[in-house]
Amino acid sequence: MNNNILIRSLLSMGGATLFFKGLSLGKEIYIANSFGVSSALEAYLIAFVYVGFPISVLIVPFQTSFIASLAEKSIVESGSSYINKVFSAVISISIGIIVLWVITLYLLSELIFVNHELVMDKVILLLPFVFFNSINLILYGVLQFKGKFSVNGYLPSLSPVLVLVGLLIFEVLFGIVSVDIIVMAIALSSLIEFYILRKLLDVRLDLKGLRETIHTTFKKSYFLMLSAVVMASAPMIEQFYSSSLQQSGVVLLRYASIIPLAISGVFSTVVAVVILPYFSKLSLNTSNVALRSQYWNILAGYACVIVVLYFVLSLFSNYLLNTIYSSAITSGVELSTLTFNFNLYLISGGFFCLTNLGIRLLSSMHKGKIIFVGSLCSLAIQLFILSFFGKSVGLSVVPISIICYFLTSFIGINFYIYCKVKI
Known part of the structure; x- marks a missing residue:
C-alpha cells in the first residue's frame, strides 16, 4: 500500500465514518432533548458501559492480533480456514465470558450502582446486543484486512438509523418515549449486521482444533488483553465517580462529551480500520526505522x-x-457547565486520537507489554486525580482526569517509539 493508496483509503473510510458519526450524533441529540436527565437514561448509559466491558477486554485485542496474523503469509494462504476457526472461538468465548460477567455484576450490583435494580434491568436487555456485537467486531476485522472500507464504514450506520426510526415511530404513533426502545433497536441492528457480514464473508462454524485456536489467540494477544482490562476499566471508574459526585452526573457528562467523542471516534475508527492493517503489512516488509x-x-x-x-x-x-441542546438545557442542564466540560472533552479527545495512533503502531509490532505498562501507569494517575480532587473540583474532575490519562499515555508511547523502535 503506497502513500497515494493509503490517502485514498483514509479519505474513503473517513467519509464513511463521518456519515456514521453524523447519524450517531443526530441520534444522541434527539435522545438528549427527548429524555433530558432522566434516571432511566442514566441507568442505560451506566449499563451500556459495564456490560460492554468483556467486549473491550477480549474482542478488541482479538481483532488486533487477528489482523496482524492475517498479514503473515502463512495465514493468508489458509485464510478461510483460519477465519472460520477464529469466528468459532470468538462465539465460544463470548458466551462464557458474558455469562460470567453478568453473574458478577448481579452479585456486586448493590455495591457498584446507586439505582442497581434499574441498571441490572438494562444490563439484561443489552445482552443480545453484546453477544452479536462481539462477533461483528471480529468480522469487521476481516473486512479491514481485505480493504472493504466502504462496507466497514457504512454498515454500522444501521444502528443509529434504527434507533432514530424506532424512537420516532413509537413517539408519533403511540406517544411512548422509552429507553427500552433504544436497547431493542441496537440489538436488532447488531443481529442484522451479523447476518450481512456472515453472508459477505461466508464464514462458518469450525469446531476442529477449537481449543488450540483459543490458546493461540490468547497467547498472541495476552498483553493486549491486560492493556484492554486497564483501558476498559477507566470508563467504568469514570461512571462511578460521575454518579457519586452529582445526581445525573453521568447524563450531564454524556451531553458534554457527545460531540467530542463523535469527532474523535471518526479519527480513531479511520486509524483502526486503515492504519492498523497498513502498519501490520509494513512491519513485515520494512525495517523498524522506516516504519x-x-x-x-x-x-x-x-x-x-x-x-x-x-x-x-x-x-x-x-x-x-x-x-442543539435547547430542550435539555431548559430541563436542568446548565449551559456554562456544559460548555466548560465540552471544551475539556475536546482536549481529551485530541490526545486520545494521537495516543490511539501510537497504540496501533505498537500493536502491529506485537509490543503489547509496553501498552499494558503504559496504560496501567496512566490509570494510576487518573485514579489519583479522581480520588484526591473529586470533591474540591466537582464533576469536571472526570474530564480533567481523562486528559491526564491520555496525555501521559501519549508522552509515554511516543517516548518509547523515539528511543526504542530501532533496526
Whole structure:
C-alpha cells in the first residue's frame, strides 16, 4: 500500500465514518432533548458501559492480533480456514465470558450502582446486543484486512438509523418515549449486521482444533488483553465517580462529551480500520526505522488536522451547545457547565486520537507489554486525580482526569517509539 493508496483509503473510510458519526450524533441529540436527565437514561448509559466491558477486554485485542496474523503469509494462504476457526472461538468465548460477567455484576450490583435494580434491568436487555456485537467486531476485522472500507464504514450506520426510526415511530404513533426502545433497536441492528457480514464473508462454524485456536489467540494477544482490562476499566471508574459526585452526573457528562467523542471516534475508527492493517503489512516488509519514519509523518499530519478542527469547535462551543441542546438545557442542564466540560472533552479527545495512533503502531509490532505498562501507569494517575480532587473540583474532575490519562499515555508511547523502535 503506497502513500497515494493509503490517502485514498483514509479519505474513503473517513467519509464513511463521518456519515456514521453524523447519524450517531443526530441520534444522541434527539435522545438528549427527548429524555433530558432522566434516571432511566442514566441507568442505560451506566449499563451500556459495564456490560460492554468483556467486549473491550477480549474482542478488541482479538481483532488486533487477528489482523496482524492475517498479514503473515502463512495465514493468508489458509485464510478461510483460519477465519472460520477464529469466528468459532470468538462465539465460544463470548458466551462464557458474558455469562460470567453478568453473574458478577448481579452479585456486586448493590455495591457498584446507586439505582442497581434499574441498571441490572438494562444490563439484561443489552445482552443480545453484546453477544452479536462481539462477533461483528471480529468480522469487521476481516473486512479491514481485505480493504472493504466502504462496507466497514457504512454498515454500522444501521444502528443509529434504527434507533432514530424506532424512537420516532413509537413517539408519533403511540406517544411512548422509552429507553427500552433504544436497547431493542441496537440489538436488532447488531443481529442484522451479523447476518450481512456472515453472508459477505461466508464464514462458518469450525469446531476442529477449537481449543488450540483459543490458546493461540490468547497467547498472541495476552498483553493486549491486560492493556484492554486497564483501558476498559477507566470508563467504568469514570461512571462511578460521575454518579457519586452529582445526581445525573453521568447524563450531564454524556451531553458534554457527545460531540467530542463523535469527532474523535471518526479519527480513531479511520486509524483502526486503515492504519492498523497498513502498519501490520509494513512491519513485515520494512525495517523498524522506516516504519518509525512513516509513523512520524502520519502523526504530524494527523495532529495538524486535529488541532485546527478542535480549535475551531472550541470557538463556537457555547452557541453550538445552546442550539442543539435547547430542550435539555431548559430541563436542568446548565449551559456554562456544559460548555466548560465540552471544551475539556475536546482536549481529551485530541490526545486520545494521537495516543490511539501510537497504540496501533505498537500493536502491529506485537509490543503489547509496553501498552499494558503504559496504560496501567496512566490509570494510576487518573485514579489519583479522581480520588484526591473529586470533591474540591466537582464533576469536571472526570474530564480533567481523562486528559491526564491520555496525555501521559501519549508522552509515554511516543517516548518509547523515539528511543526504542530501532533496526
